[in-house]
Amino acid sequence: MALPRWRSWFVPIATLLAVTEVILIMVGQHVAFHRLLVWIPAVGGVAIAVGAFIATAGGAPSGSPLDRFWRRVAVAMGAVFIGAASQTVDVAVVPFNGMPPLGSRTLLCYVIGTLLAIIALLRLPGGGRTWRQLTTAVLDLAVVAVTAGVAASEYLGWAVDKFDGRASAWWLNLAMVAIGVAGVTVVVKIMSASRSPAARTALWWLAPIGIAGPLSVILMTAFRPWPHLNGSAAVLAFVGLFGALAGNAQQRAYAGHGATSSRVAHPAVYRRGAAIPLIATGLTSLLVGTVYLRTGHLTTIQVAGTTLLLLLVVTRQAFALGENATLLETVAHQAMHDELTGLYSRRSFTTAVAGAEGPHTVALIDLKDFRAINDSLGPAAGDALLTEYAARLTRLAGDRAVVARLGGDEFGLLLPGAPEQTATIVDPLVAAGDEPLSAAGHEVVVEVSIGIADGPDMYRRAEIALREAGAHTDARVVRWDASLERHVNQRATIAADLRRALHAGEFHMLYQPIVALPHGLITGVESLIRWTRADGRTISPADFVPVAEETGLILELGEWIIDTVCAQAAEWRRRYGADALDSVGVNVSARQLLDPGLPERVAATLARHGLPAEQLTVEITETAVFGGGRALATVQALSELGVHIALDDFGTGHSSLGLLRTCPVDVIKVDKSFVDGLNGTLHQEAIAGAIADIAEKMELGTVAEGVETPEQARRLYELGYRRAQGFLFARPMTVAAIDELLDPGVGMAA
Structure with a gap:
């Protein structure tokens, strides 16, 4: 699914605005310009992020958790956009000398945006968890909170000092710390969530936005020599860029997995959550060590925070070890058991x-x-x-x-x-x-x-x-028993010889006549493959056809059969006229019907030999098309070519009458078992007669298979059958023998 073109421009535009902001900052350190110039890409970037989030929500099913998440993030970024516009007004109308103004209205908008973003992240589903996993996640948040508290105590002291000790600096920097917590919340959410509807890549792009607040304060102090530059404007342009990249990542996830799919974490994802206490401990140790080396002492907050952090980490790791043991037991059980049934694997x-x-x-x-x-x-x-x-x-x-x-x-x-x-x-x-x-x-x-x-x-x-x-x-x-072993070895030998035999020309075709009742004149033939090895030994089709099916060679063998039969049928048509034979039948296996290229090859073969499609009858079994799907689609495509479809061994499959509704059948070939039963009970005759009656009402042709006695032939005619096939009329014959039958005036009386 390609992204709409107007959405695909979000990232390029946001990138252009961020690059423009960087250029303005670099040039502004050498050339003075109007102080509002740096706010154009800043406000524009945030607006792009809002649009990206709204568009991303529109790609999810309405009312889904994914839709609600991106709409909440869009509202949060909208509050940041209002704050950016408000700060732009402050810079334009409030005179200042040194630190740029940051009014209470502007600060409130930033704080509201931050709180809304945190709410959106916390309400994003994270997948089912055990009580140990939930406890571990809570402890992760506590570890992060203590680490942030220790860092915030040092940051606030530094920031207030930079703001000349003004009381308003406390509120400003407390807000900036809160904004920083949003970024940390994203990271914790990503690392601890076992399953989330939001794309993981999208969440990672959102994470850097959280440091925008504290970073803007640091840049404000750095830009004091250049009053036309502004730290907030510098970071807001990148807020827009990261927002556009997050939306783009989620939209690509739609294209790859569907808007409704959940992103399932790899088992390694949860293990990456173990990095949270390690990172937090490392950063806190680095901060405390730096402060001690610089000042020679630690504050009460720093000592208490470090102690509490160590206790939380130890507790957290204890719960994680318990969860890992449970996880290992679960994995071991799943490896040895079937997921669906619960049986052993x-x-x-x-x-x-x-x-x-x-x-x-x-x-x-x-x-x-x-x-x-x-x-x-x-x-x-x-x-x-x-x-x-x-x-x-x-x-x-x-x-x-x-x-x-x-x-x-x-x-x-x-x-x-x-x-x-x-x-x-x-x-x-x-x-x-x-x-x-x-x-x-x-x-x-x-x-x-x-x-x-x-x-x-x-x-x-x-x-x-x-x-x-x-x-x-x-x-x-x-x-x-041992005979089965010998049979398997025999099948293996046949499989090895099949391809060699095909290329050596050891296969040939015989044709069994199909006659009209009651006079017995030939009207068609069914082609039957035979294999005579170079040493003169004959291999029964009952032995080699199943092996060809198993090995897949039936596709190549079937293609040779269709080509040979069509060539022979075309030759009989040229030699004896178009009316000599109504059709020539060829058996097609279930494996061949699963080949989507079969209809195209049949059409090409008919065209190559100049044989009309209606003179070819493809014989299929009921079991081959019972399940529908690809096999039935192939049969329908063959029927659309004009090829006749015969349902072979009718009455022995799963749902013979049902197939007559769904499968494009032209001829029913009634199984020999029904013909054999004609001399039995009245029930047998009733079934055979019912089949003939159904076929007549559905305007289908019928062929009775396996006719061996004159009595069977006469009774079939009385029941309504007009075509028959069996040893009474002829066994499978060579081409030369069929040629003799096709001479005018020659027939087979029943």
Whole structure:
């Protein structure tokens, strides 16, 4: 978020005014000029600061603590502006010889501005604190107050002497000391606040403003030889500059973090608060030592103040040590526990597994489809679901188990005993998956995948078992055995060979016809990838496609498939005419749908081969788009190209009918399980018939998959299906075999 242009000029203008003031002071020591000249950049600088604070408040949400803070600071600086204008009038109309005049009206404005600034700082939220932290903060203020008192006693004596002992000097310098306290208050606020809505950099820019009062008195005495110069004017120009810089720092924080974000202090920030007593003690010791060397004695105030300061520092450090011990305990607990659920963390769990003595079993648990639930119901519901499941897991596992959240939606159990002895925990855990959990007002049923292992290296073995359980929808619990290890090694070998095979040309495409019922003429094809190694060994797609998904090679492999299929479809179109095939189908994985560049590549491929978009059908699964988000957006972009979208394996996913409302589907491919059930109960036929009826009413095409008998084909036709695919008509075929079918007059009778 860029700052408005008129706000961006605050700092340059304030800088120009401060530089102008410095130049006037340097020139004024050699050349006399009108005494009001130095007040122009001084009053202008304060006005700029007021404008910067008002603009900064306007960038925060109305009524927020940040808005109120900057408006209060703006009012305080407004009082200083009135005081500066009043002092300018005093200088213009009151004759003086020596020290410039400073009327009671002017002094009152400065004091009011100082008090308002202190109130604004004290009311700025500093974040939640323990009672020890609050006590330590109070002691910090007391340390600063005693240090300031010791310094003020010496300052007031010096200042009154410079003012020739006049009584009014007491009031003037008391006011200047109060203004100095404002600056110290800012410093203490910055160093002790654990959390503040105001940008820390902005507060640091405000801090030097507090020394403006005492510094102006010192400069007044220094400028006595040049009555046209003024100490107040010299510092007010820089008050404006520091105010503009503070506002600018806060506005940049808006741009980087948002106006509503709180600035969380790094853990080191609070530790920097320990510098307060050290600095205060050091400064007081330096002051007292200097006074003693110069005068040979100390005043009662200086001795009493130094003694009290030492007592406060000792007390403060005692409280700080107690707070540090509590903080270390908290950090240690957080390092070993999960923040959301309160369960042990992955680090604690792996440590417990490594130190387990005697027979133990590791059970790793993954919540199926948690990402889809989290995306559809929102992160709050997702967090509530994890918390509820953690409570269920703790209750079922019992006191002897180590229960951990390992990250995301994965949990771990370390159970005493061998796997067969832990069935009393694992079996109820699986059964409980059918019971709904409450998640932010939603009742959610969550299935789980569980991997179990014991013996040496049981954590790694349980991970292998869990991966296997997650890869098969019909297996909730998988126990590790040696065959799983061999399977993992096989998958690793496949992963290593995949890229080499792609570049070596070991992949090829087969095409399974889609026919029209009842006569069986070919109307389309579905493309299917096959892998034949150089040694003649065939690798099943069921083995290499999941590995390609895991490794990410599915993106490169999928791009090759789409290019090959589009090239072949364009060749059939040129050879046999535009009406030879309605469409050529290509399967697109869930991983590919998460690639935002897929629609652009498909469009480029279609254009390169001269294939109309409507002759390409992209086949997707219900699970790939159930969660919506990026995958659904990709499907919508493909549909907008004119590509047909087919919903594969319809009826086996999460919410098939719901997807028909949200996903731009053109064709429903009914899963083989419904076709197999046609010769079973009336319920099976009722479901298959209902799907066909819904598709007809929604003007969607249907394809029945897995047709293997003439009886199935005839019954499907009676139920309203007009397209089918299966071994009854043809197995996946080569390009040459498809060419024979596309010759005029050749068909496949059912």
